[in-house]
Amino acid sequence: MQLKDRIAIVTGAGQGLGAAISRAYAREGAKVAVIDLGLEAAERTAAEIRAAGGEAMAVACDVADRAQVEAMAARVNEAWGRIDILVNNAGITRTAMLHKMTPEQWQQVLAVHLTGAFNCLQAVVGGMIERQFGRILYVTSTAGVLGTIGQINYSAAKAGILGMTKSTAKELARYNITANAIAPGAATPMTETIRTDDRFKEKYLDRIPMGRWAEPDEVAPVFVFFASDAASYVTGQILAADGGMTIY
Ligand SMILES: NC(=O)c1ccc[n+]([C@@H]2O[C@H](COP(=O)([O-])OP(=O)(O)OC[C@H]3O[C@@H](n4cnc5c(N)ncnc54)[C@H](O)[C@@H]3O)[C@@H](O)[C@H]2O)c1
Numbered sequence: 001m002q003l004k005d006r007i008a009i010v011t012g013a014g015q016g017l018g019a020a021i022s023r024a025y026a027r028e029g030a031k032v033a034v035i036d037l038g039l040e041a042a043e044r045t046a047a048e049i050r051a052a053g054g055e056a057m058a059v060a061c062d063v064a065d066r067a068q069v070e071a072m073a074a075r076v077n078e079a080w081g082r083i084d085i086l087v088n089n090a091g092i093t094r095t096a097m098l099h100k101m102t103p104e105q106w107q108q109v110l111a112v113h114l115t116g117a118f119n120c121l122q123a124v125v126g127g128m129i130e131r132q133f134g135r136i137l138y139v140t141s142t143a144g145v146l147g148t149i150g151q152i153n154y155s156a157a158k159a160g161i162l163g164m165t166k167s168t169a170k171e172l173a174r175y176n177i178t179a180n181a182i183a184p185g186a187a188t189p190m191t192e193t194i195r196t197d198d199r200f201k202e203k204y205l206d207r208i209p210m211g212r213w214a215e216p217d218e219v220a221p222v223f224v225f226f227a228s229d230a231a232s233y234v235t236g237q238i239l240a241a242d243g244g245m246t247i248y
Contacts, residue, residue, distance in 0.1 A: 001028050002029070003029050006031070007082055009087065009124065011035040011088055012035070017186050018034075020215075021087055023048065023217070025227070030227075031080055063112060064116045064119070083124045084133060089137075090116055094108050109154050117164060125177070128172075133176050140165070141183055144161060145183065165181040185242035209243060
């Protein structure tokens, strides 16, 4: 087991990629705090993990809300004594062409991806520094590297995550805390429109050399790697699990 007795927080884990990461972590022996906006969604993933023999707790928390994040981290610390791994996975899209995008759409996306990741980072980092161990994982996207039409907010947020990853890695390396980012391409509710809408489907698939979407469960092992002892000397890296979409 690659994550035996580690304590992990995975945000946005009620469905999609976050749920797959949580399941993979639990299979590798970690205790997983499954975080999502609603308790019902988080509990669904946690129950799935427990049914498979793993250990999980569900916590409702809006990562963009500082007080909620602090309360969430306090709850995990109280229950399990520490936090070893943070996966900043929670994300949203608010798609609109840039001349029509509202200030609210711009703010909402930045609030979840950037402020949310920053809130969670600050809530866990003190304990990690004290114990001289930590694994921070960020989730970026091809959008952050290539830019996406109709998603100037999301592309800016995901490019921002790249900067956060590198800063986190440089600042925390001396404490034996690593920070890495994954750029996934996975079939989840977030990508349903481009996967099913005839206007986008073929065009998008044409840009993926492997010619297909990933299942979330085949992207999750990359998250296991970065959190594991196998990646003890790997920090500040961006790994694309995107079927070759960003080969250039
Ligand atoms: N699916 C892809 O192809 C793809 C590609 C690149 C990057 N990503 C990134 O991967 C991550 C997961 O995406 P997904 O495809 O699984 O999305 P998803 O929409 O299926 O799931 C996202 C989860 O995050 C939760 N969430 C949203 N806002 C939140 C908040 N403020 N606080 C807590 N939880 C919140 C949602 O309730 C949902 O359960 C996101 O960061 C996304 O940007 C996905």
